[in-house]
Amino acid sequence: MVRTKNRYIVVQIDDQGANGQDKGSAVFKGQSIQNAIIHHVLQMHGDFGFAAVKAALTVKYINERTRIAIIRCRHGPHKLVSSVLPLVNLLDTKRVQLTIIYTGATIRQCLICIISYQQRKFEEFCIGIKTEEEKCELKEQIMKLENLGRI
Numbered sequence: 001m002v003r004t005k006n007r008y009i010v011v012q013i014d015d016q017g018a019n020g021q022d023k024g025s026a027v028f029k030g031q032s033i034q035n036a037i038i039h040h041v042l043q044m045h046g047d048f049g050f051a052a053v054k055a056a057l058t059v060k061y062i063n064e065r066t067r068i069a070i071i072r073c074r075h076g077p078h079k080l081v082s083s084v085l086p087l088v089n090l091l092d093t094k095r096v097q098l099t100i101i102y103t104g105a106t107i108r109q110c111l112i113c114i115i116s117y118q119q120r121k122f123e124e125f126c127i128g129i130k131t132e133e134e135k136c137e138l139k140e141q142i143m144k145l146e147n148l149g150r151i
Contacts, residue, residue: 005075006056008110009082010102010117013067016095026094030059033069036091040084052077060107063114065141066121068101070110078103118142 013033015026034057042050053073061070073081085098102113122142129135 004056005105006072007075007078008060008104008107009071009073009078009085009100010104010110010113011069011071011085012099012101013069013091014097014099015067016097026092026096027064028062028069028091028094028096030062030069032092033059033062033071033088036088037071037081037084040087041080044084044087045080049077049080053080057081061114063118063142066118068114068117070107070114072107075105115143 013028037057038050038054041053045052056072056074056077058072059069060072062068071081082100082103085100088098089095101117102110104110104113122139125138125142126135129138
C-alpha cells in the first residue's frame, strides 16, 4: 500500500462585512469553505483539477475569533488549491478574502505557526484592554486549540 502525502494550508479568513453586517460578525463552517474551494478549482482547472482536489480536501480547523483555518489536501493538487484560494471571495453569500499564511507538510508545523500567529494577534487585541480578567478571557478564546487535539 502506498502512503499518501498531505499538505496543510493555514488560511486567514478576512470578513469584508458586506450586506450591512458588522465586519467580523459572520461565522463560517468548514463545509462552506470546502465547497467554495472546489467550485473555484472546477472553474479554473476543469475536470482534472476537480477530480484531483475532491478526493482529499477537508477543512480540519477553524478559529472563529482569529479567523484562522487549516485546509488539508493531497501533495500535488495542493498547488491547484493554493492557486485558487486568493480568488475565493464568497462564503455563504458573505464577502470574504482568503490569505495563505503557511503551507506545511505536517499539522504539527501548522500548529506551531498558528500558535505564533495567534500570540501576535493576542498582543494586538490587548492594546485596548485594561483589566487582567478580560485579558485572560481573551487569551483563552484566541488560543483555543482543542479541536486540533482530536486530529
